[in-house]
Amino acid sequence: MLKKIIFSLLLFYFLALLETSFLSHFSLWGQVPNLLLIALFLIIFFEKKITDYFPVEAVIAGFFSDIFSRRFLGVSVIIFFLASFLLERALKVFKKQNILAFILLFFIFFLFSESALAGVDFLLSRGQISFLFNFLFLDLLYNFIFLSLIYFFLCLTLRSPMDLKIKK
DSSP states (O other): OHHHHHHHHHHHHHHHHIIIIIGGGGOBTTBOOOHHHHHHHHHHHTBSSOOSOHHHHHHHHHHHHHHTSSSOTTHHHHHHHHHHHHHHHHHHHOSSOOHHHHHHHHHHHHHHHHHHHHHHHHHHHOOOHHHHHHTHHHHHHHHHHHHHHHHHHHHHHSSOGGGOOBOO
């Protein structure tokens, strides 16, 4: 368990650094792919069996998201935890994981997370809600393109990306 926590800390730290330092140069209208959400989704989706480890991963990803963003500490932790909890429950409904379940669950997971983050940002900063939601579609599309690239990379390296099951 300690090895998994250390690996998650290093992975999410590296992804947060990559997202804020390198990928910020490849933004489309100010939108950068959320690598932390993508990695959290992939880890939970490709788990071999549903475990109690997902809250730790969600808290770690949310912590680094809060540290590297302008949000109050704890906002992303709570939202990532709730989104991961909902994803775990949705995975129990889908008996067989296929590409359609992968796409549908990613859209739900991402829309819930980003909408909740945008809503909290609006409530805490009294900003323009229309401005926040105008870029939600672009952000969703940009993140889906990154997720698709990762998925097809997994297709090339494995027989099927559904064969990638993280052993717990």
